[in-house]
Structure formats: structure tokens, C-alpha cells
Amino acid sequence: MTNIQVSTKINGDNCEFLCRPEETLLEVLRDRMGLTGTKEGCASGDCGACSVMLDDRLVCSCLVLGAEAQGRQVDTIEGMADGGELHPLQRNFIEHAALQCGICTPGFLIAAKALLDKNPDPTETEVRYWLAGNLCRCTGYDKIVRAVLHTAEEMRGTELG
């Protein structure tokens, strides 16, 4: 078993790590980099709790090998707030009670941000289908969808203003 040396960029910072060939990006983030905000719910790509951005593409970090991060850019929940200021999605998730236990929340936020970056004015149906890969067992999704739609509206307003 040979460890692989990987140079990558995580939340804007250059970093290096060693990993086993079969080690996933999720394991690297959590166990080697201490970035435990990205969660493991299934390790099979079915729950979305491990969602991260890989070169600006929404992916499940449990379905990416750590070695594949070489020369790429990874963005996780830890990099979502801008300094001390929460991203509007983060703030609205709190204000809309869009979380109960909170384990799925980082994944939902990453996925929702990817949606709004691509489509600033999604319909409820578009939000629901985009987020279908993120399982939440607590909320019944209602308040999550409302928080995302509200954020979209708010951010569009900000841009216009």
C-alpha cells in the first residue's frame, strides 16, 4: 500500500496531504484535515451529507478519491461564510428553522448555493429536484425549500438594489 502525496486547494488555501489510494475525499477532509463539517451519512452517494464543490462542480465527497483532488479546488461548508458574515443561505436556514438536528445542513447549504449560483430564480419544483440528492429526515423539507426560495428572492433583490 502506497500513500499518495496530493497538493490541492481547500477553501482557497493551498494544502498538501498524504492518502491511501482508496481513501475518499470525504475521509481526507474529515480525518486528515479536521474539516468535520462535511458529514458521512451513507458513503454511497445517496444522502448528500458529504456534498462539496470540486472545481465549482457539486459532488459527493464520498464518491471522489482523495488522490483525485490533485491540482483541483475543493470548497466545503467551512469556507461558506465570508469571515464573520454568514452567507445569506446560512442566515436564512437559521431564520426559517430549516434545520432540526442539523446533520444534513452543511450538505444542503453547499447544494443550495450551487443551485443559486447557477440559477438565481429557481421555482419550487426546481429547488426540490436539485436537492433530491440531499436527504433530510427531520424537517419534511418544507422549511428548507422555503429558506432557499426566500434566499434566492433576497439575493436577487440585493443584486438589483
Place this chain on the structure above:
Amino acid sequence: MAKIDRLEKTDGFRVVGTRPDRPDGVDKVTGRARFGADTFAPGMLIGKVLRSPHPHARIVSIDTTKAMALHGVKAIVTAQDFGEVPRAHKATLHNVMAHGKALYEGHAVAAVAAADVSIARKAVKLIDVEYEILPHVTDVDAAMAQDAPLLHEDNFTSGIDPKPEKPSNIDSFSEFGHGNIEDGFAKADIILEREFTTEAAHQGYIEPHACLATFSEDGNSEIWCTTQGHFLVRDTCAALLDIAESRLRVTASEIGGGFGGKTVVYLEPLALALSRKTGRPVKMVMSRSEVFRATGPTSSSSMRVKIGVTNDGKITAGDAHLNYQSGAFGGFIAMLGAMCAYACYSLENVRATGDEVLTNRPMQASYRAPGAPIINFAVESVIDELAGKLGIDPIDFRLMNAAKEGDRSSYGPKYDQIGLVKTLESARDHPHYQAPVAEGQARGMAVGFWFNFGGLTSISLNVNTDGTVTVSVGRPDIGGSRAAMCQMAAEALGIPYENVRTIIADTSSLGFNDTTDGSRTTFANGLAIIRAAQGAILEMCGRVAKIWDIPQDAVEWVDGFAKPCGPNAGDFEPMGIAEIARKTAQTGGPIAGHHEVNAEGAGVSFSAHIADVKVDEETGCTQICRYTVVQDAGKAIHPSYVEGQYQGGAVQGIGWALNEGYIYGDDGIMQNPGFLDYRMPVCSDVPMIEAKIIEIPNKGHPYGVRGVGETSIVPPLATIANAICSATGIRMTQIPMAPPVLLKAIEEHKKG
């Protein structure tokens, strides 16, 4: 004694009933909150479990030689590493680690601690276990057959007099009711009898079980784990490993969902045993497959329901028998189901009996209102059918027979002030029920009941020197309860919400607290917090009396201020909590309140659900188009999180009704141990869930709180079945009503 203004109230709230940001919100949206698997310790080992590949097998031998020889493997534990335990803990121990027999596929047989996860995985595969495969049974009815394979040779059904002479797979029998069933049916004009089955559903929390255990050479141990009840983890682990409770400190991590599934221990005793053997901290995390194969789920069932009515719509008798499959170690879920069967109705003659049935499946664990949704599906389906036969609106029919204050409940006690009638009326008047059914859709409704619990509670409330307040509670916050705790403390003390912080204290910091389950947390913690606040207020009034040099009963507490009152008080400016707190060094030291109680008086609650569905008659696929929950909260402390409980429970119920369920092959192996084929609802499967909060105060709580966490999962199975019946004319008697099942029923119905 000083006077406290409006400690108990049902109106005039200042903080209660508002929707402030939850105190742990920022931690949870930034990824900072630490859940079960989010912790590490220096020198930590990784533990993994070897699980039985057979549903039923005698363990002939376990050879760990090869595994121990692997570089990096530090210890292996098996049943031999655990001693005798008190009878009450035997089933738990034997579930945590198979003793002599593996009783289900996924049953733990050995556990390894190794330097890293890849070594631990390899080591598990190097353990040689010789099994003698035994015949197995996973179906509830098959397990009750005379010639069924026996799980436990020494199981004689309890609850039957005289005690049976032969062992069986029926763990226990229970019976509830009153009146005379035969007399009741004799008075009926219409009698309907139907049989129903349901499949087991898993709680489906997104966070797998995880823990980190450290056993120190000096005998002091610590566990960090994701649990609904860390006191229960402490007491159970202490019993299983024969250590004093005072020596074991358990800290509850943030918990990523539980729904009853995290009210039992699985990994914690193994991690602690491995740590004891290695002298190193041991972390263990389950895979999703392990969660499905070895934890939870709820019962599967077969049931028979018989109800008689008169032509003018009065129910004369209700009878039900429940066979609940409860996994390899029995339980009490059929009993709870039997108690809930007819709890919504005022009946002169009622009987419900339940058998708890052992099978080669994982030990069943509580799942949100355990037992209630299953029997509710059966009873509310028959009620709906009767309403149809009588030509009475389904809500009106339920109102005609609804349980009211003073009625004797079907499970025994008399009802106090309850909100069923108001809940049903509110459902009837709801815009959803009043709206015409959309083209191509059909409507169904059902009503459900849950007890709600109180129980052992210990909390402390400390007034800090700047006048802010810290509340320590002993129940994990699973869905935002810290916000409600802060609100109730702020309300009682008369201070701003922002000035209260609630933390979940570890097991060494408070007296025993029952688990976060039974919808007890906001009720029981809240009650204790209000009483503790009362204690702190009295102390503060005493301090102020000292400062003012007037008698204590000449000080009253109004809206967060001590004020002089009465004829001998004198004239003083009201003194606020910050000023009082600042002077504590001069007045007698820190100010605190605390309360310890076995909280009683948790008010029962009822929930009425309305669903509009569309059935694709060519595929058997059911789409939920509109869904409404109307439920009594007693008093909603934080309405957003109350709505969240209604919505979440409804969607779990929708999943159970339509597509969730354990799938077993003839080989007794679970075929769908993952989120791909254990089909929980995804975001695009459901519409917005309208949540209507009814408030009929519970007299057992100073602010009128009833539990709200569980009742919402009770009615959805029947609600959707009733809607499907409106759509297709077919009375489904099987859960889940998955497309292949429904399509088959549609085709048979068309053939006539």
C-alpha cells in the same frame, strides 16, 4: 416568601410563542457543531465490528489468531469479555454482542480495535468464526406458528395466566379495554372486520451511530457519543462493564437525528471494552449498512380489527388484535400499539390485545410514537370504510364518536382536558378540507393519538454575575429544544431570550435524566426550568430584601424586577437581575435555581391529517399533491419548531406508507440496507406540508405545554390509504402501498 407574578399562565406571554433564532444555529450552518463522529483523541484507535452473515446460527468457535497477528491490531473483544449482568440488562448485552447464538444477520459477533480504519477492516475479515446454521424466521405470522424455529428456548410468553408450558416466539401478551365486546357488537347494525399487515420501517436518521470511549488506568472512564439519552448510556454501560456510575462520564455529542433509534446502546459498550483492553481511546462509527442491519427498526405486523356501528353512526364496539414483530429480543411496542388502538374514541365496549413476537431480525427500537402508526393504519382504515358505508363525512363520523374530557380512555385512565374535538373541527374548517378536490385527485383523512411522557428530570439554572443565565439540562437537543428551553427560562425570569444560554450537561453534572424520547423534553425540562427559575427568583428576592433591609415577603418579582410590595415594604427603585447579580459577593454568594422531579401530567395529544393524492392507475404510483397537519400542542413555545415536528413526522409517515420497508429474501438477509433501496422520501417527493397548531393547554405544565414530537407520524399511513381508496375504490390493507402492490390491486379490482 416573596410573590412571583404569573408563574403559571396561559396568556400574556412575552417570549413564549415567538420565533427567535436557535442558539446553536450558527454552529450548525457553519459545520462547527460536533456530532458523534466529529471528535478525535490522541492515540485513538479505530474499532470495527464483525457481524453475523447468518440470520440464525450457533457460534461454535471464534478464532482471532490471524486477526491479532495483523500488524496494528491492538485488541479483539467477544462475548467472553463481558461477565454476568443483572437480568434487566441481559437482552441489551446479548444484542450488543452475540452470546452463543447469532440471532439476526448483522448481529455483532466480535469487535476489533486497530491503529487505523483500513487495518481494522482487514482484521475483521481475518477473524474465523465457525457457525452451525439454524433454521430462521423473519415473518411475524410464521414466527408464531407451532413449528417455527425458536429464538430463545427459555422464552415462555409473559402476560398469560397460567404461564404456558411450552416455549414459543411470543415474548409477551397484553390486553386493554373495558365494557363487553360481545354486547357491543350485538347492538351494532354494521360490523366490519378487516386484516392488515405492515412492514418494518427504520428511523432513518442521517447520522450513523458513533462514539469515542476512553477507559483510564485509574478506573475513570469517558464516553462521547451520539445518543438521545446519555444518562441511559452511562447506566447501561456501567452495568454491562461492571463499573460504578460515578466513574463513567458520558457526554452527548450533537445528535444527527434519532426518532427513537438512539435510545439504546450498540457501539458504546464495545468501544469501552476495547479501550479497557488496550488502554487507548477507541472510536467507532457504523456504516449505513450496519445501521440498517443492526439497529432500529420498528416492528412489522399483522393485525385484525373489528368495529361495530349503529346506522346513526355510533360506534358500539371496537376490537383489535395486534401481532407485532419485535426482532430478536422482544419489547413493548405491541403493548403501546394496543393502548393507542382506540384512544381517539369514546367507547363503551372496547378491547385491544397485542402479541410481541420474536424473529430473526434486529432488536426493534422505538420509532416516533412507537407502535401507534401501525395500529392506527388498521383502525382508521376501518373507521373510514364505515363512514363511507354510513354516508357520513369522515370528520363528522369521528366527531360523533370522539373522546372528550372526562371520558374513560380505551387504555384505562380518564381523559383530562384534551383537544381532539377542537383538532377535528379545525381540520374540518381548514381551507384544505373546505377546498374542492382538484381534478384527477382524491382526498383522505385520519386522526391519531399519542400519550406523550414526562419522567425523571434534573436541571440547574445559574445566574451569572452579569445577570445573564445559564441553564444546564440533561437531555440532548435533537430538534431545536435549546431554543424552547431558553424561551421558557427567559419567560419565567422576565429577561430577554438572548440573555439565557442552555447547554446539554454531561452525566456528571446533573442528576439522572430520562432520554429525549416520548415527546418529553419541552414538557418535562420546561416544567423543571420554570420551577428552577422560581427557586432563583425567590433567592433573588431574598437578596434584595437583605439589601433593602425589609422582610422577604415585602418583595415581589414582576417582569424581571424585584419590587417592594405590601404595606411594610418601603419605597425602593425596582432592582433588575443584572444589579442583583452584580452584588452577589456581598449578599451571600452565587445565585442558582435547580429542580429535580419525576414529571407527571404530560398531556396526551391528537393530530388530524388531510391528504390529496393522485394515483397513476397505469403504474400504481401515488403522488402526494397537498398535505395538512392539524395538531394540538397545548402551548407552542417556539412555533417554527413545533411546525417542524408536524411536518417531519408527516413526511416520515408518508415514506412509511408508500415506499419504505425492510425487504427480506428467503435467506433471512436484509436486501435493502442502504438509502438507495430503503426509499425514504426525497425533497421532490413531497409538497409543502401545511401545519396548523391548535392550543388546548395541558394543565400539567405551567405554560400548558404538551409533547409535539411524535403524534404527527401516527395518522399518515391511514390518511394516505384512505385517500388512495377515494381515488381508486380500493381498500389497501398492506403497508407499504408501493407501486407494484397498488398496481396489482388496481388490476384485480378492474377484473372485478
Place this chain on the structure above:
Amino acid sequence: MNYQAPTTIEGAVSLLSEASGNTRILAGGTDIIVQLNGEHIDPDLILDIKRINEVCNISAENGGFRIGAGVSCSQLTEHQGVMDLWPGCAEAAGLIGSTQVQGRATIAGNLCNGSPAADSVPALVAAQAIVRLIGPDGIREVPVENIPTGPGQTSIAPSEILHSIFLPSTPSRSGDAYLRFIPRTEMDIAVVGVGISLTLDESDICTAARVALGAVAKTVLLVEEAGAALIGSKIDDNALDQLALTASAACNPIDDKRGTIEFRTKIAGVLAKRVALIAAQRARERVTGRIGEKS
């Protein structure tokens, strides 16, 4: 276990030839990494092809498109040219797993995984897609329907790498569509999948049709009788009924956790009708199949 990420296809082919033991080629990884995480496979070499530029692009070619083996489903559904020419193929790619999974999964991997329930494969078969394989002996071009040979098995030689999939140009008034049945709205494996590609003449009579079924046999099926049921018709009720009958008759499914034999057989016919109607509608709306000339 070893991990290699060559930057040329030649480099990948020679690494594959030289490797001893079991090699798995990594494209999107949404099947292989699941199997790794579940400890179902333990390869000696993981050969990542996504550092090879030429397999990570979609390029126009002879009026059609060549889709590299490393192209993700998201890239495919975001490609307007492919969406215009073969909307059914693109939609099929857009049904594989979640948004997250589509950001990684490839139709090449979907094909190589050999699942009879693979969503993109019936659509590709209906579209007469051609697979380009590269091995030590050079290039081999194979119709997509000849790739799967059984569950988890393909006709791709151990020394070959799937380089790209070619989606051809279409005659004018052609359309394709793909639908699958799943119990939920998303995230499930197809219980039945149906891909249809057809061409109409100026009077709306069907002149060519290919019907492919997924998850109803050991491999994706190209059902010629079902195509024949449409040819010569105006996709009317009679033709649709015949289509449903022939589609159902071609099924040879299994009972499993996702569906029964009876259910799959019935649904194949139901879906075939629905898919044919969508494909026909698309054909009627399209003046010509050439890129950029959509009506």
C-alpha cells in the same frame, strides 16, 4: 492498491496492458467508489482517465457528437447541441442519481458498469450510438447494444479502454425520448427504462423507429418488433397498443427488491407508449436534425 492518472490515452492503454492483477478504470467513480467504500472490490490498480484531455470533452463530428468517456452527465445535460439533437439521451443522463452524482457520473461508466438498469443505455441504443474502444491493437468501433453481455459484464476486452461514445446525426423530423419508472421521483435505480428514437415523414408517418428497454432482461434489449409496431403508423392508438404488447412480450425480467416480473412486464408497455408519444412530438416539432437548426 495503486492509483494512476495518465495524461494520454496511449499512456493509459500501456498502463492497463502492463498492470498485473485486477485493474479498475475510474471515470466518474459513482459505481466504483461505492463498491470500494462497501468493500465489495479490492483492485490492484485504479486507473483514472480524467487527466486525459481528449476524453473529457464533447466535440461535434459529422453532424453528431463525440462524447468522451470522462464527460460527466452534468456536462452532457448542459450541452445545448446534445440537448437539441438527442434530448432523450441527455435526459437519460440527467436521471442518473442526484445532482451531485451527475456532477461525476459518466454515460461511459454507466455503460461499462454493465447494469441492465443503466438509465443512459436504452437511450443510447435507441440512438444507434457507436462506442469507440482503444486497446493495444488500436481502435475498435462497436454499436452500443453489443457492449453489455450480462449483468456486470461487457464485451470490452480487459486491455481496452472505452474512449468515447458517438451520437450520430439524425434525419429531419426525428425525435428521441427516455422515461424510466421509479417508486420515488428521484434517486432510484430504474425498475423499467424505455428509450425510443423515431423518424416521421412529411405526413407524420413513422419511417424508422428503435425501441430499447432497460431493467427487463439480463441486458438492455433492442426490441425490433416494438420498433416495427410503430413503423408505417401515425403513432396512433393501434400502433401504441401494439408497441405496448410487443415491448411487454420482449421482457424477461426477474423478481427482486425493485419490482416483480409481472410489474416490470406491464410497466414496459405503459412506458413505451408514453415515450413514443414524446419522441413523436419532438419529431414533429423538428424541421431537421442538424445542429442549430431546431425549429
